[in-house]
Structures are given as structure tokens and as C-alpha cells.
Amino acid sequence: MRNLHEWNLSYAEARRLQRELAARVEFVPLKRKLRLVAGLDCAFSKDGKRTFAAAVLLKVVGSRGGVSGTPESFEFEHVETVVAEEKTRFPYIPGLLSFREAPVCLEAVERLTGQPDLFMIDGQGVAHPRRLGLAAHLGLFLDKPTVGCAKSRLIGTYEEPGPEKGAYGLLHDGPEVIGAVVRTRSRVKPVFVSVGNKCTLEDAIRITLACAARYRIPEPTRLAHQAVSRLKS
Numbered sequence: 001m002r003n004l005h006e007w008n009l010s011y012a013e014a015r016r017l018q019r020e021l022a023a024r025v026e027f028v029p030l031k032r033k034l035r036l037v038a039g040l041d042c043a044f045s046k047d048g049k050r051t052f053a054a055a056v057l058l059k060v061v062g063s064r065g066g067v068s069g070t071p072e073s074f075e076f077e078h079v080e081t082v083v084a085e086e087k088t089r090f091p092y093i094p095g096l097l098s099f100r101e102a103p104v105c106l107e108a109v110e111r112l113t114g115q116p117d118l119f120m121i122d123g124q125g126v127a128h129p130r131r132l133g134l135a136a137h138l139g140l141f142l143d144k145p146t147v148g149c150a151k152s153r154l155i156g157t158y159e160e161p162g163p164e165k166g167a168y169g170l171l172h173d174g175p176e177v178i179g180a181v182v183r184t185r186s187r188v189k190p191v192f193v194s195v196g197n198k199c200t201l202e203d204a205i206r207i208t209l210a211c212a213a214r215y216r217i218p219e220p221t222r223l224a225h226q227a228v229s230r231l232k233s
Contacts, residue, residue, distance in 0.1 A: 001110065002143050007089055007103055014096050015130065021140055022131035027195055030118075030145055030203045034060050036079065037211065038116035039220025040108070040138070042101040042123075043228045044088065051088045051101065053108040054227035056081045057116060058220055063210070073213035076220075081227050084108040095129055098137035105138055118145040118199075120211060120220040124154050125194035125204070127171055127179035139197025146196025147204045149218055153181075153192050163187050168205055180205050184212035191216065 005017060039056045062075040084107035090100040101123070109119075124133025125148030135148030153171070158181045161167040165186045171179035171194070179194030182205055193208050195201055211218035217225065 001106065002141050004141055007099065009099065011093060011096065014099050018096075018128075018130040018132040018137075021137065022126070024140055025126060025131070025136050025195065026198045027200055028198055030199050032117060034074075034117045034207070036060070036114055036116045037074075037076075037207075037220050038109070038112065038114075038119050039218070039222070039224035040105050040119060040121045041221055041224035041228045042105055042134075043232045045232055048092070049088055050085060050232075051104045052083065052085050052228050052231040053101070053104040054081060054083045054224045054231065055105075055108040055112055056220060056223040056227060057112055057114045058223070072210055074210045074219075075213075078223075079114055080112065081223070082108055082111040083227060083231055084111065085231065097123075098132065098134040101134055102137050102141070105134075106141055109142065116144065118147065118207065119196070120147045120149055120207070120218055121196060122149065122151075122217075122221040122225060124148045124150050124192070125179065125196040127154060127156060127173075127192060127194035129155055131178070133194070133196075135194070135196030142197075145198040145203075147199060147207055148179075148194045148196045149208050149221055150192040150194075151217070161190055166209060168193075177201070182208055184209060184218070185216050188216050191218075 139146030
């Protein structure tokens with residue numbers, strides 16, 4: 001894990017740092033078969049004073065063909081779940097959420113005993129005004145392939161994808177493609193997928209679909225969300 005910067009920053013410094021770090025995101029094809037995939041999610045106490053994170057490590061134990069020509073679906077075996085908690089360091093500021101969430105996510109990752117081949121994160125990757133959402137920010141720290149899979153759109157325009165699982169449309173910010181709107185279940189609202197680091201958008205779409213065999217939310221982040229929700233209850 002890299003130590004890219006300190007967290008005690010002014011808002012202006014954080015925005016400037018986002019632009020600098022965004023230029024370091026690597027859009028490169030995945031080269032190795034995925035054996036271990038980790039899901040990451042973050043939550044806050046009701047008063048916002050405590051931040052929680054959960055990392056769930058899953059082993060890919062098999063795969064099966066998808067429906068209607070969609071990519072294959074992974075079958076997982078649970079390896080471990082780890083959690084972290086700390087005092088909230090940064091206020092809620094739209095566009096700077098990774099400075100609020102990333103430190104405790106990194107603490108959770110450090111507690112994993114296994115070494116994931118890829119991280120799937122509940123949040124935006126480069127589908128962000130300055131191209132550095134939580135998944136991209138964490139991807140640079142982790143120096144590993146990272147996919148952002150968010151439940152809602154932060155920025156960008158798109159055409160609604162077809163109603164069947166596997167359909168997707170590209171997410172644009174002006175002329176630039178920043179992500180994809182992916183239907184992980186037929187006739188269920190889509191998720192918003194973007195590159196975090198060290199993968200392509202095509203990889204991110206394929207992996208998201210493969211990890212979403214049964215639910216709208218891919219299994220790694222679905223389980224991480226369940227784990228972190230238990231912490232704040």
C-alpha cells in the first residue's frame with residue numbers, strides 16, 4: 001500500500017490534490033485471472049462523529065455462463081470480513097467525500113490477511129467532477145485494480161440502458177466517457193460503474209456483471225454494506 005499524502009488538508013488543497021492524483025490513474029487491461037476479490041463500503045454514525053468501514057474478501061471458486069450473452073457469473077466463497085472504526089476527520093463536502101471516507105477504508109484493508117487481486121468499492125471511480133472519486137482515490141493508495149460501483153449518479157449524462165441484465169449505456173461528461181450505466185438485473189434500476197485504477201471500463205463492466213449473479217448490487221460490495229450497516233446500528 002502506498003502512502004500518497006497526509007489527510008490534514010484544507011478544502012482548496014484537497015481539490016488541487018484530486019486533480020494531481022487523477023492524472024495518475026491507470027487505464028490498463030487486467031492481465032491476471034481473479035482469484036480473490038474484496039468489497040469495500042463505508043458508513044457513518046447518526047451524529048456523523050464516527051466513521052466505519054468493512055472489507056469483505058471473497059475467493060472465486062467457479063463461474064458459470066451468463067444469460068442472454070452476458071459475461072460469466074462468479075461463484076464465491078467467503079474468506080474473511082474485517083472492520084474498522086475511527087473518529088470522522090473531514091466534514092461532509094460534495095466532491096470531497098473520499099477525504100472523509102478513505103482513511104478508515106484503508107485501515108480496514110490493512111487488517112485483511114489475504115491479498116485481493118481486485119477491489120470493488122461502493123462509490124465512484126473516475127465518474128467524478130475531478131476524476132477522483134473514492135474508488136479512484138483508494139485505487140491509487142492500494143496500487144491494485146479497483147472498480148467503482150455506485151448506486152446513483154454523481155455527474156454525467158446517459159441514455160437509459162435496455163431492460164435486460166447485461167445492458168449498459170455509456171456515462172458522458174461532455175465528450176468524455178467517464179463510466180457506464182449497467183443493468184445488473186433485468187427490469188431493475190441500473191448501477192453506475194467506473195474505473196478506479198489499473199483496469200479498463202470494459203473490465204469494470206464485465207466484473208460488475210460477473211459479481212452480480214443474484215442481486216442488483218455486486219456480491220463483494222453487497223456483503224461489505226451488510227457488514228458496515230451492522231456496525232452503525
